[in-house]
Amino acid sequence: MAQLLGLLLLSFFVTAVLLVPFIDFLYKLKIKKTDESTRVDTENKAATITARLLGHKKRVPIGAGLLVVLVTTALSLWSYGLLGISANPRELFILVFTIISFAILGLYDDLRKNFDYARTGFFGLRWRHKLAIQTALGLFIGAYFWLVLRYDFVNIHWLGMLELGPLFVILVTIAVVAFANAYNITDGLDGLSTGSLVISLTAFLALASDLLHPSLALFVAIWIGSLIAFLYFNIYPARVELGDTGALAFGATLAVVGLLTGKIFALAVIGGVFVIEASSSFIQMLSKHYTGKKFFEVAPIHLWFMNRGWEEPKVVMRFWIASVLFAVFGLWLGVIK
Numbered sequence: 001m002a003q004l005l006g007l008l009l010l011s012f013f014v015t016a017v018l019l020v021p022f023i024d025f026l027y028k029l030k031i032k033k034t035d036e037s038t039r040v041d042t043e044n045k046a047a048t049i050t051a052r053l054l055g056h057k058k059r060v061p062i063g064a065g066l067l068v069v070l071v072t073t074a075l076s077l078w079s080y081g082l083l084g085i086s087a088n089p090r091e092l093f094i095l096v097f098t099i100i101s102f103a104i105l106g107l108y109d110d111l112r113k114n115f116d117y118a119r120t121g122f123f124g125l126r127w128r129h130k131l132a133i134q135t136a137l138g139l140f141i142g143a144y145f146w147l148v149l150r151y152d153f154v155n156i157h158w159l160g161m162l163e164l165g166p167l168f169v170i171l172v173t174i175a176v177v178a179f180a181n182a183y184n185i186t187d188g189l190d191g192l193s194t195g196s197l198v199i200s201l202t203a204f205l206a207l208a209s210d211l212l213h214p215s216l217a218l219f220v221a222i223w224i225g226s227l228i229a230f231l232y233f234n235i236y237p238a239r240v241e242l243g244d245t246g247a248l249a250f251g252a253t254l255a256v257v258g259l260l261t262g263k264i265f266a267l268a269v270i271g272g273v274f275v276i277e278a279s280s281s282f283i284q285m286l287s288k289h290y291t292g293k294k295f296f297e298v299a300p301i302h303l304w305f306m307n308r309g310w311e312e313p314k315v316v317m318r319f320w321i322a323s324v325l326f327a328v329f330g331l332w333l334g335v336i337k
Contacts, residue, residue: 001209004221007079011225015071019064019233023240026061030114049298053306054188060238062110065246068226069103075222080215091215091260094144095253101137102180102252105130106244113244134177134248141256142172154264175255175264179271182278183251185300190238192302192316194231196273196323197250198224203270203327204257207334216260223253236313263334270330273323277301 073096080092109130145151145168152168153161164171187193201224208217233239242250251274258267268275277300284299296304305315 004217008221008225011071011075011222012229015068015226015229018067019229022064022067023061023233026063026240049307050303053303060241062241062243063245064230064240065242065249066103066107068230068246069099069249071226072223073100076219079218088215090148092219094141095219095256098141098256099249099253103245103249105133106248110243110245134180135173138173138176139169141176142169145172145259155262172259175259176252178278179255179274180248180251182274184244184247185281186274186277187242187247189302189312189316191231191235192319194227194234195316195320197254198227198231199320199323199327200254200270203331204261206331207261210335211261213260216257220257236316261334266330266334269333270327272326273319
């Protein structure tokens with residue numbers, strides 16, 4: 001544990017030192033968040049409530065998630081290779097593959113939003129194209145779990161070990177794609193998604209240590225340190241944002257972290273804030289499509305609270321409290337015998 005805490009602090013220090021010049025670099029590139037006053041919904045209609053709630057927000061640069069991905073990956077590989085930490089290289093590979101592959105997808109989307117809008121008239125990748133790539137990556141990750149790591153089971157306390165065989169590949173794909181998009185949906189207010197993620201990962205660090213998962217604990221500890229350094233610059237009022245580069249990568253990797261513990265039910269609970277955020281948007285989308293009416297005044301649910309009069313920091317702080325409760329409950333589910 002002492003070694004893991006030392007790596008967490010090292011990751012924090014390295015990220016903190018690099019972030020200031022990296023943020024200045026992003027400002028010079030003028031890679032900025034989409035102007036909220038021009039936001040449209042999934043049906044390409046003006047999102048008037050969202051624009052009213054968030055249209056005042058300063059357009060800060062996006063893309064800092066890339067630095068967190070690079071620091072986490074580099075330090076994880078360095079720690080495994082140089083420090084000789086007893087880790088499973090196959091598990092470490094799938095963690096690194098997931099965070100890098102989804103970061104590349106998100107980076108491409110961020111670059112198109114900023115530099116290709118004038119030509120295409122559309123912000124970023126089309127939804128169907130993004131979903132197709134995410135599904136392909138999810139299938140690869142699922143096949144790797146099944147064929148290489150020999151995972152084909154889920155562990156639910158009340159039901160025990162359930163062997164799924166090749167169906168486990170589909171389960172992994174759904175979990176990875178769902179959490180990638182759930183995190184992206186949650187990443188709407190300053191500090192909301194990153195703070196919730198740090199809390200969730202702290203629960204998984206404790207769970208990985210309890211289950212004697214050194215490779216997973218190594219990666220998660222380094223990731224937490226880097227995220228805390230980023231969070232310093234991301235809390236209200238944010239100086240920099242993750243962008244899709246970080247949002248897609250972090251959501252997908254959170255799913256893989258949970259799957260590696262073999263506690264998929266605990267994953268759904270520990271990541272409860274992300275599940276609720278995604279569910280609110282999904283319900284809204286279905287309601288508008290099939291009934292022509294909104295189920296919520298505005299979605300995702302963090303915007304619903306803001307529309308009710310809550311200030312942005314108040315929403316974020318209370319969602320963090322909810323994350324703590326979900327994390328404790330999920331950790332309890334993961335460790336009870």
